[in-house]
């Protein structure tokens with residue numbers, strides 16, 4: 001009788017332990033939220049795209065980006081040097097679990113060069129992000145107002161524009 005009880009307790013706690021382990025394993029991966037871009041003036045001058053990227057999985061690295069609307073896409077960083085705003089290309093962005101990286105005017109941005117079509121406010125276009133480990137992800141980038149903040153629509157919390 002007592003042997004049976006002990007076995008039951010042991011089996012029971014083993015099941016609970018196995019359960020807890022599965023539940024705590026993060027499996028959401030990389031989430032790209034609020035992707036938007038500046039409208040362009042024709043196709044002669046480049047435009048820029050921005051988003052917030054959060055890594056819910058293992059450490060990774062954003063290595064490159066591509067879109068059918070631009071011939072060349074570079075990851076840039078804006079910085080102030082002696083009161084002058086400069087830009088430089090960065091080879092990639094390190095992604096640490098749970099630490100969101102924000103691409104925004106005045107900081108990191110995706111430079112859209114050699115535009116194949118003008119980017120008009122209200123339009124949207126696909127942008128593919130390539131990572132060192134995680135599979136590539138394509139997001140829908142909304143073209144917003146010139147010099148504007150985030151587009152009005154779309155919840156900040158949801159990352160609902162992801163595909």
Ligand SMILES: [Cu+2]
Pocket residue numbers: 048076077087109110111
């Ligand atoms: Cu730039």
